[in-house]
Amino acid sequence: MxxxxxxxxxxxxxxxxxxxxxxxxxxxxxxxxxxxxxxxxxxxxxxxxxxxxxxVAEGNRGIRQAKSTFGGSVVRTPYVTWTILALNLAVFAVQFVEPAIQSYLGMNSVMVALGDEYYRLITAAFVHGGMFHILFNSWALYVIGPYLERAFGHARFIALYLVSALGGSVLGLWMDDPRVLTVGASGAIFGLFGAVFVVGRRLNLDVRGIAVLIAINLGITFIVPGISWTGHIGGLVTGAALAAALAYAPRDNRTVWQVAAIAGFVVLLAVLVVVRVPLITMSGLS
Structure with missing residues (x-):
């Protein structure tokens, strides 16, 4: 075995x-x-x-996200600037096919007050009166738009642009002949001029160049006939004031302060419109 x-x-x-x-x-x-x-x-x-x-997601939560100079998200490509620029050029191209678009979108106090066409307060900034008009505004937006968009971020920049345009239209609503039609992005552009000046002062930069540019354009505004001084002055004051509110907002809860500032400007301008419209209506202009 x-x-x-x-x-x-x-x-x-x-x-x-x-x-x-x-x-x-x-x-x-x-x-x-x-x-x-x-x-x-x-x-x-x-x-x-x-x-x-x-x-990876858990680890990223502990990393502080980069911000722009005044609290917005970091901007690598100024999409808002290019979008506004493209929209202005597209609308101007449409004007060649249908010139009457100016009368439909331009700022006219009578149509705002009697026709309840409040959209004109904003759409007027997207139509232009001629080749030189569109070229100057496009050049200005191309030069200073990306700088401000990177400083404030996408959302704050579009708010700055639109509120400046609205500020120019509101001053026109109060001061212009109610029967006059005004068009152009100049109110918004002047608002950006004012914002560049404010940002330069906030960052202790040399602002003499932008100050001279503003002075020259204001001179042209009052010397050359046919230019809406209300749009330029209204946009400049509104843009500079809003830019100051955004740039000098306290760092603690800065976003809250900035949103409140933007909302406050919109409410103020809306109140000015509400107060002015009945006065135009009572005047009986048509």
Whole structure:
């Protein structure tokens, strides 16, 4: 009788781990932070090895996000500036096909008051009276728009632009002949001029260049006939004042202060419109 070596119990094969987010995918790679298995689609490069998406997101929560100079998100491409510029040029191109668009979109106090066409207070900034008009405003927006958009961020910049345009229209509502039609983005552009001056002062930069540019354009405003001084002055004052509120807002809860400032300017201008409209209506102009 021969002796046989004892039979060793068979060892179970080691189970292949699967990705915790995709259970149907086998993987031997584990997250360096939580040690859970992750597939190639879930791997995120880390200082050593890989991490899973949840650990990367958790780590990013502790990293302070970069901000623009005055609290907005960092702007790499000034999309708002290019969009406004493209919209102005597109509307001007339409004017060649349908010149009557000026009368439909331009600022006219009688149509605002008697026709309840309040949209004209903003749409007037997107139509222009001629080639020189559109070229100057486009050049100004192209030069200073990206600078301000990067300083304030996308949302604050569009608010600055539109509120400045509204400020120019509101002063026109009060001071212009109610029967006159005015068009152009000059109110908004002058608002941006004022904002550049304010930002320069806030950052202790040399503002003599923008001051001279503002002075020259104001001179042209009052010397050359047919230019709406109300749009220029209204936009300049509104833009400079709003830019000051945004640039000098306290760092603590800065966003709250800035949103309140923008809302406050809109409410103030709306009140001025509400007060003025009945006066135009009672005058009986048509």
């Amino acid at each position: 021969t002796s046989q070596p004892p039979v060793q119990p068979q060892q179970p094969a080691e189970a292949v781990p699967t990705c915790y987010r995709h259970p149907d995918r086998e993987t031997w790679v584990r997250c360096q932070r939580c040690d859970r298995p992750i597939c190639p689609d879930c791997m995120r490069d880390a200082a050593v090895g890989f991490q899973c998406p949840e650990c």
